[in-house]
Amino acid sequence: MTDSHGRGTDAPLADLLRTDPRVVTAGADLLGQALRDQAVPVTEVDWRPPLLGEDGEDRLGEDRAGRTYRALRTVLGDARRTVANARALERMCAAGSELVAIRPASEVLGLEKGQFLHAGPPLEWERASGPMRGALIGATVFEGIADTPEEAERLLASGSLEFEPCHHRDAVGPMAGVVSPSMWMFELRDPVHGNTSYCSLNEGLGKVLRYGAYGPEVQTRLRWMADVLGPVLSRAVAAHGSVDVAAIVAQMVQMGDEGHNRNRSATLMWLRDLLPDLVSLGVDGTDLADVVRFVGANDHFALNLVMPTCKLAMLAAADIEGSSMVTVMARNGTDFGIQTAGTGREWFTGPANRPEGLFLGDFGPDDANPDIGDSAITETAGIGGFVMAAAPAIVRLVGGDVDFALAATRRMYEITLGEHPRIQVPILEFRGAPAGIDVTQVVRTGILPQINTGMAGAVAGTGQVGAGLVTPPERCFTAALDALASRATPGAEVGAVRA
Amino acid sequence: MTDSHGRGTDAPLADLLRTDPRVVTAGADLLGQALRDQAVPVTEVDWRPPLLGEDGEDRLGEDRAGRTYRALRTVLGDARRTVANARALERMCAAGSELVAIRPASEVLGLEKGQFLHAGPPLEWERASGPMRGALIGATVFEGIADTPEEAERLLASGSLEFEPCHHRDAVGPMAGVVSPSMWMFELRDPVHGNTSYCSLNEGLGKVLRYGAYGPEVQTRLRWMADVLGPVLSRAVAAHGSVDVAAIVAQMVQMGDEGHNRNRSATLMWLRDLLPDLVSLGVDGTDLADVVRFVGANDHFALNLVMPTCKLAMLAAADIEGSSMVTVMARNGTDFGIQTAGTGREWFTGPANRPEGLFLGDFGPDDANPDIGDSAITETAGIGGFVMAAAPAIVRLVGGDVDFALAATRRMYEITLGEHPRIQVPILEFRGAPAGIDVTQVVRTGILPQINTGMAGAVAGTGQVGAGLVTPPERCFTAALDALASRATPGAEVGAVRA
Numbered sequence: 001m002t003d004s005h006g007r008g009t010d011a012p013l014a015d016l017l018r019t020d021p022r023v024v025t026a027g028a029d030l031l032g033q034a035l036r037d038q039a040v041p042v043t044e045v046d047w048r049p050p051l052l053g054e055d056g057e058d059r060l061g062e063d064r065a066g067r068t069y070r071a072l073r074t075v076l077g078d079a080r081r082t083v084a085n086a087r088a089l090e091r092m093c094a095a096g097s098e099l100v101a102i103r104p105a106s107e108v109l110g111l112e113k114g115q116f117l118h119a120g121p122p123l124e125w126e127r128a129s130g131p132m133r134g135a136l137i138g139a140t141v142f143e144g145i146a147d148t149p150e151e152a153e154r155l156l157a158s159g160s161l162e163f164e165p166c167h168h169r170d171a172v173g174p175m176a177g178v179v180s181p182s183m184w185m186f187e188l189r190d191p192v193h194g195n196t197s198y199c200s201l202n203e204g205l206g207k208v209l210r211y212g213a214y215g216p217e218v219q220t221r222l223r224w225m226a227d228v229l230g231p232v233l234s235r236a237v238a239a240h241g242s243v244d245v246a247a248i249v250a251q252m253v254q255m256g257d258e259g260h261n262r263n264r265s266a267t268l269m270w271l272r273d274l275l276p277d278l279v280s281l282g283v284d285g286t287d288l289a290d291v292v293r294f295v296g297a298n299d300h301f302a303l304n305l306v307m308p309t310c311k312l313a314m315l316a317a318a319d320i321e322g323s324s325m326v327t328v329m330a331r332n333g334t335d336f337g338i339q340t341a342g343t344g345r346e347w348f349t350g351p352a353n354r355p356e357g358l359f360l361g362d363f364g365p366d367d368a369n370p371d372i373g374d375s376a377i378t379e380t381a382g383i384g385g386f387v388m389a390a391a392p393a394i395v396r397l398v399g400g401d402v403d404f405a406l407a408a409t410r411r412m413y414e415i416t417l418g419e420h421p422r423i424q425v426p427i428l429e430f431r432g433a434p435a436g437i438d439v440t441q442v443v444r445t446g447i448l449p450q451i452n453t454g455m456a457g458a459v460a461g462t463g464q465v466g467a468g469l470v471t472p473p474e475r476c477f478t479a480a481l482d483a484l485a486s487r488a489t490p491g492a493e494v495g496a497v498r499a
Numbered sequence: 500m501t502d503s504h505g506r507g508t509d510a511p512l513a514d515l516l517r518t519d520p521r522v523v524t525a526g527a528d529l530l531g532q533a534l535r536d537q538a539v540p541v542t543e544v545d546w547r548p549p550l551l552g553e554d555g556e557d558r559l560g561e562d563r564a565g566r567t568y569r570a571l572r573t574v575l576g577d578a579r580r581t582v583a584n585a586r587a588l589e590r591m592c593a594a595g596s597e598l599v600a601i602r603p604a605s606e607v608l609g610l611e612k613g614q615f616l617h618a619g620p621p622l623e624w625e626r627a628s629g630p631m632r633g634a635l636i637g638a639t640v641f642e643g644i645a646d647t648p649e650e651a652e653r654l655l656a657s658g659s660l661e662f663e664p665c666h667h668r669d670a671v672g673p674m675a676g677v678v679s680p681s682m683w684m685f686e687l688r689d690p691v692h693g694n695t696s697y698c699s700l701n702e703g704l705g706k707v708l709r710y711g712a713y714g715p716e717v718q719t720r721l722r723w724m725a726d727v728l729g730p731v732l733s734r735a736v737a738a739h740g741s742v743d744v745a746a747i748v749a750q751m752v753q754m755g756d757e758g759h760n761r762n763r764s765a766t767l768m769w770l771r772d773l774l775p776d777l778v779s780l781g782v783d784g785t786d787l788a789d790v791v792r793f794v795g796a797n798d799h800f801a802l803n804l805v806m807p808t809c810k811l812a813m814l815a816a817a818d819i820e821g822s823s824m825v826t827v828m829a830r831n832g833t834d835f836g837i838q839t840a841g842t843g844r845e846w847f848t849g850p851a852n853r854p855e856g857l858f859l860g861d862f863g864p865d866d867a868n869p870d871i872g873d874s875a876i877t878e879t880a881g882i883g884g885f886v887m888a889a890a891p892a893i894v895r896l897v898g899g900d901v902d903f904a905l906a907a908t909r910r911m912y913e914i915t916l917g918e919h920p921r922i923q924v925p926i927l928e929f930r931g932a933p934a935g936i937d938v939t940q941v942v943r944t945g946i947l948p949q950i951n952t953g954m955a956g957a958v959a960g961t962g963q964v965g966a967g968l969v970t971p972p973e974r975c976f977t978a979a980l981d982a983l984a985s986r987a988t989p990g991a992e993v994g995a996v997r998a
Contacts, residue, residue, distance in 0.1 A: 018518075019518050254755055254892040255754050255755040255756075255763065255764055255892075256753055256754040256755045256764075256925070257754075264754065264764075265754055265755075265763075265764050265767070268764070268767035268768065268770075268771055269767065271767075271771065271774075272767055272770065272791075272795035273795075275770075275774075275788075275791040275792070275795055276788040276789075276791055276792040276795075277788075279778055279784065279787045279788050279791055280784045280785070280787070280788045282784065285778065285779045285781065286779070288778045288779070289774075289775040289776075289778050289779045290775075292771075292774040292775055292778055293774070293775040296771040296772075296774055296775075392925035392926045393753040393754075393925040396929075401928060402925065402926060402927075402928050402929075403928075426755070426891035426892040426901065427891045427901060427926055428901075429900060429901045429902075430895075430901075
């Protein structure tokens, strides 16, 4: 047989040598790199095997793998899933966020002396990392329960003080996220769904409580924040009326902020909005100058407004039976925990990874604590690491390069249910932010949520050592999948895994 | 003869049919479009013929073309050119900018009653466009020289009032750029080179003087700006000491502002910097609230700080014999004018183009005045349209899409002498802004500087009708080239046009 050019049928093979090769690769890049070295165009397909779990077994162990595949099939076949996920996404994206008051935690959360909140899933003192211990020690001294850090540590270790996750009170806290009764809290309300969320006031950078520092400068700052900053801002909010923080979040993503490690424009917009009322309070000029200087000099001040805004979005999507959407991602410095819309307040945890990134001063990778903080609520809500493409300047802080930032955002569309109608990424032609992490898509694709984060020193009292990039441990998602499977309502017979 | 595969030498031609075609096109896109319709990959080369002048002759007319080629050869062969351009670029990029005072134009510029400044190159009343007439009418009424717009117009037409370009006093003015003695001016100093520049305070958007409106609301606002805004801000600057505006300009480009039509983050950063001193002045609470509300609510407020900062950069590069770098681009609504480092204060003008873009409300292209304003000093200094890639959200205001914004910035590297070391474009991996427009590169490539701009209504009194994209007329550059050629110092014999 010959083709139309009169060549034998072996011609297609021979063409391999006559024409320029074009190669598609997947998985390990050994072949791709060798080809690129020879100037051959290579298209990489970013494929990886599904997450099969890693519960102490071989990653590809038949039992665990079989179980994950069965769970995936069951959840994907859940008759309620499509409608439930659409409803979760719709509610998440429709949520509003208004700052309605600033009040002490004792008043607004009913927190009593000796009670503390902390970031992430539940934790015992024995398993707490350095920065978490440092922050709890600092808060115990701040509340006057102990006179020295040593005494505070003894009390905390003795079990005579109580601490529970911020999320259990619909609050969120960056890094260690420790809240004590005397701290003033932002109180935000979702006017659409009626939920309320809370976050403390941001202390700034360097040696601060949330990074595990607890020395005199930390105590002095916390005291001033409780005596001056909180009360003054509280009066300004009362005079102003509610501040639309959801609008600020949408706008900040147009201004190079991703809302997790860049909150520069959001801080300035919030201050701008409050300013006419703030300057009309008749507050002592020195205090007023100190307040505007403190807020204006802290590019992260609005993080503590963005986080509870994200929490409100996720609260709107909580408790929707049949939905496989992630509603919480949070770390306590030891464990990473997630919650999903379809499994209520149950935590699915795994050991927190250590971020990779850029370090301050003389610090290096050995100084960094594992991932810590409720601030991954930003990624849960579709901003932070999910909109790095909108904030390319972030790579100067957390590492990576601009290509990585663009790729990270694009990759997140693979594991999310939709695009946020109000939060748009200009550089991607105003495409909506990747919104609503779907446990089944994470497990099927093996793509983990991209988080960018601050890094706390591993030793209590150190403070911040850097900022970097991190992902959750896989097992949060395989465990959540198991739980979703156990609650699934079978739908039509499902012959094979389908989307 | 046969090749190593035993094929005849006609094989390469035959391969055209066997392998997928890949095509490179230049110029008119008819062929490219036809190929793309057939799914053939096409690489377009953005080539266009050099600017050959358009002085009423055929664009390719032998005389003008010959003259331009001769001028280009002469200027490129100028022995001083390489060093002069390097020096101009170095001085431009090294310039600092500090806001040192806010004072009335009468005091700071010695402007007397009946004297006005305006945007762009020199202009007579008879040739002035609607918005320029409107602004001059408004300023005449504001100064109490006339009681009615009609009386003002008669006086202006009679020649009894004086007006000259802002640039002649080292000032710059957005849009009509009209300055009168009672208006308060930002006074900025370059601490590196010792130059000083000036700009009025920004009025906000809508019916404002600089867009040619002059009605009662314009008069009321100008009065408040002179009575309250100027004096209060002036005291704050005096208390604060100089404000580093050059640093703000570098930072704003990291925050989605391009400095011409987006000045949102710059406005907030400037207000933030001044705030502690502003709130400590003991100013009446209502006035203080009005001031922070007015500044905070006007995303363009910092344009009037960015423009004189760019003017300082270009003043540092002025008067360098042998340099073909553009130091001024400015429009008066009728003419577009440029100046170059090698030709002193001489203007090279051509008819201003009409911007294309997006319109407010019911306005359309027929309502727009030709290009107007000194604000193209931003592009002259390497920001504005030159860093659209850093401000993709700008396309929602001026038209185009994100690809256009990226392409515009990349294209500007073709006509600029270097990259700005301090002003960086994050999305282009922090590449420095395209800095220092070179007349010879503009003429050789036919690529005109990309300007984005506000659009004034063509009828006096209308105000803003939209915002859009525009380029200078070619003849500014061919005329400047002629002047540079006439001043050239021959170098080594130049056989052909070279860079």
